[in-house]
Amino acid sequence: GAGVSQSPSNKVTEKGKDVELRCDPISGHTALYWYRQRLGQGLEFLIYFQGNSAPDKSGLPSDRFSAERTGESVSTLTIQRTQQEDSAVYLCASSRGTGDEKLFFGSGTQLSVL
């Protein structure tokens, strides 16, 4: 594809509901990251996938957060029992992987938990 695609662009949900965010990386990119960015804040690392290696989940803030990736393509980030503090922009980024680390970001999903 032309770039990293994320959907939905906006998601409004009620506290306690589950949400699923989707990321389509650039074709051929083996590395994929999820970040959380609260309003006016930095990029908070959540999870990193690199090829067939076990994902680095060290940034997931609680067991309500999980992510999967199908091979070297689509990734989904799931937040269960959403809380108001989960409100943020969730950014996905991908790169070719080892040896070429230029990271390309999607436009993000703005999540609002009411």
Add this chain to the structure above:
Amino acid sequence: GENVEQHPSTLSVQEGDSAVIKCTYSDSASNYFPWYKQELGKRPQLIIDIRSNVGEKKDQRIAVTLNKTAKHFSLHITETQPEDSAVYFCAARGSNYKLTFGKGTLLTVNP
């Protein structure tokens, strides 16, 4: 794992002045250091990067320097313009190939 510290958190300059943002990293095996610019409401975009076998790299008004011994690298913007106003993030790629970002610097260029 890698830890990246970025300073200052905010920086205000007059148009035409220079701006310098500094970062330090902890993993001596890190070998790739990109800088990203994020304009308000937009996604971060790569503006310049440097590898550990190079000490300095320039691209028009932007330059990055790297001191491997001290484990720090800096972004220099000369002749700043209002459109340079944004949040700038540094990052370092550690030995596990993962990019770790600094917390960002909000640069404001006053006309």
